[in-house]
Amino acid sequence: MALKYKRILLKLSGEVLKGSSDSCHDEAILSEVAKRLAELVALGAEVGVVIGGGNIFRGLTGARNGTDRVLGDTMGMLATVINALAVQNALERIGVPAVTMTARPMPQVAQPFDAREAIRLMGQGSVALFAGGTGNPFFSTDSGAALRAAEIGANALLKATKVDGVYSADPAKDPTATRYEALTYQEALAKDLHVMDAAAFALCRDNNIPIVVFDFHAPDSLRRVVCGEPGLGTVVS
Numbered sequence: 001m002a003l004k005y006k007r008i009l010l011k012l013s014g015e016v017l018k019g020s021s022d023s024c025h026d027e028a029i030l031s032e033v034a035k036r037l038a039e040l041v042a043l044g045a046e047v048g049v050v051i052g053g054g055n056i057f058r059g060l061t062g063a064r065n066g067t068d069r070v071l072g073d074t075m076g077m078l079a080t081v082i083n084a085l086a087v088q089n090a091l092e093r094i095g096v097p098a099v100t101m102t103a104r105p106m107p108q109v110a111q112p113f114d115a116r117e118a119i120r121l122m123g124q125g126s127v128a129l130f131a132g133g134t135g136n137p138f139f140s141t142d143s144g145a146a147l148r149a150a151e152i153g154a155n156a157l158l159k160a161t162k163v164d165g166v167y168s169a170d171p172a173k174d175p176t177a178t179r180y181e182a183l184t185y186q187e188a189l190a191k192d193l194h195v196m197d198a199a200a201f202a203l204c205r206d207n208n209i210p211i212v213v214f215d216f217h218a219p220d221s222l223r224r225v226v227c228g229e230p231g232l233g234t235v236v237s
Contacts, residue, residue: 004228053079073137103135160216165234
């Protein structure tokens with residue numbers, strides 16, 4: 001099967017792993033995420049993943065509750081490491097090699113991020129999980145995903161969400177909201193559509209990396225996006 005995007009960076013929210021579970025991780029969802037990533041590897045895709053940490057701790061929320069912002073963001077970055085290791089374990093359970101690379105050195109836990117090593121491993125069929133955001137406070141995991149996408153030369157940044165693309169307004173609040181099938185970077189900025197945060201968006205625009213926003217929960221959506229099925233999600237390029 002032909003792939004539209006050979007090397008991808010998938011951005012997942014931490015909340016995806018939580019599902020409706022009372023714990024940080026829903027084992028059924030972890031298994032489903034691993035299964036979908038394994039399918040891409042089997043098709044010949046080179047797969048990198050960035051996962052948020054909001055199911056465990058979110059720095060901005062901590063700051064609003066009185067936590068020092070720098071310390072809170074550090075806690076959030078550590079949460080992304082936990083999530084990456086959980087997905088690594090789920091992949092390895094089904095026989096898919098995976099490696100977690102961190103923005104800040106923690107050699108007893110994972111490898112430090114190395115773009116060339118990540119590209120080599122992805123080319124050999126491993127899933128590379130990039131944890132710890134950018135390694136700096138005040139940057140979101142969207143920015144971390146855009147940075148890693150640029151560093152590994154990804155053909156696309158796939159942003160998995162709970163809705164099937166980018167809308168003219170919040171579809172949960174405005175029944176007249178319409179979905180865009182395609183947008184230019186300039187149109188997304190001019191319409192203030194909040195595709196990603198400004199730093200992440202600028203990185204993708206400046207490195208000509210298309211952003212595909214799609215509903216992760218739709219059946220078979222990840223494979224369909226990577227294969228370039230038309231009419232699925234919104235492409236910003």
